[in-house]
Amino acid sequence: MLRSVVLGCGSYLPARILSNDELARSVETTDEWIVQRTGIRERHIAAPGEMTSDLAYNAARAALDHAHVDASSIDLIVLATATPDYTFPATAVAVQARLGINHGAAFDLQAVCSGFVYGLQVADSLLRAGIYKRALVVGAETFSRILDWNDRTTCVLFGDGAGALVLEAQEGTGTNADRGLLTTHLRSDGRHQAKLYVDGGPSSTQTVGHLRMEGREVFKHAVAMITDVIHDAFDATGLNAGDIDWFVPHQANKRIIDGSAHKLGISPEKVVITVDRHGNTSAASIPLALADAVADRRIRRGNLILLEAMGGGFTWGSALLRW
Ligand code: UT7
DSSP: OEEEEEEEEEEEOOSEEEEHHHHTTTSSOOHHHHHHHHOOOEEEEOOTTOOHHHHHHHHHHHHHHHHTOOGGGOOEEEEEOSSOSSSSSOHHHHHHHHTTOOSSEEEEEOOGGGHHHHHHHHHHHHHHTTSOSEEEEEEEEEGGGGOOTTOHHHHTTBOEEEEEEEEEEEEOOSSTTSSEEEEEEEEEOGGGGGGEEESOOTTTTSSOOOEEEOHHHHHHHHHHHHHHHHHHHHHHHSOOGGGOSEEEEOOSOHHHHHHHHHHHTOOGGGBOOOHHHHOBOGGGHHHHHHHHHHHTTSSOTTOEEEEEEEETTTEEEEEEEEO
8 A cells, every 4th residue: 555655854944033032022921931831931033024834844944854855755735824825826836836847736724733744535535546646734824914013812822833744655565664654644523613713814804903812712622622633533443542652742832741651650751842932823833843853862763653633623633653
């Protein structure tokens, strides 16, 4: 059977770093509150004029270099973002053009913080169906552009960044020993839309709008939803928490990550954390964390990696991947 195997990964963070102390000069908050409640110490903010496609392009370029493959060999680009450059065309086609690719397909996918896991399942399905051979799956966001910088309950939580994986369809044996994506599981429940949303859009207000969140409500559901969809991944493969080499969760809040790892029985040394340095970068957080742990050689070929995300919609999902 065909498997979607990771050939390389890369990431990009804008140069500007915004610390908690700096934020505390413009809204009523403290470094202590933000660190205690979220684990976030700083986040990166895109420069004026620097767009989601710029971040995505840099991450995609880094992933292609890491994979040692030419951009021209990519025939599918799936770009997960909730902060596209324009209402249309898709940010993915801007990245495609900048990479000099003019064959195959490129499109955006919108599942907010779960976008990267959604993107993995979509790309994996198309690769394993034999429709495409080599894919870029990108998560890229400029959430700084949709934050209400006067709302301390949300503006301290998010940051900008991008990450990307190169996936290739390769023949596998169909067992858990194969490299590549072993299983992916997605869920959504639109009854929760109003708990995390942006109050603008082309069809409603004709404005971009600002992010609004009932943080406590999201928090209340997060650990149960995350652990539930991870159990789907375990059930589908027969693997369990003890088999995991690295847990690379969506980076929204250190307390949610710790709570999920604890409930699953995954020890803290196996958890990749970037939320302290990146904040919540929505669809970009998982590939950013993967690239971090690959760069410092924690993640190695053959490792079993567990991914999960949960966010607006609500949407949530999990993936098991052998590196
Ligand atoms: O990407 C996926 C989607 N997002 C998430 O997963 C986020 C999920 N939610 C969370 O991470 C947490 O709920 C937050 C970090 C947003 C908030 O933490 P919390 O422990 O749930 O705090 P809270 O909302 O219950 O607020 C506690 C207090 C409130 O004051 P009162 O009502 O107790 O007087 C807030 O007004 O903290 C206050 N507060 C702040 N204080 C200082 C809220 N934001 C701030 C702030 N600085 N930035």
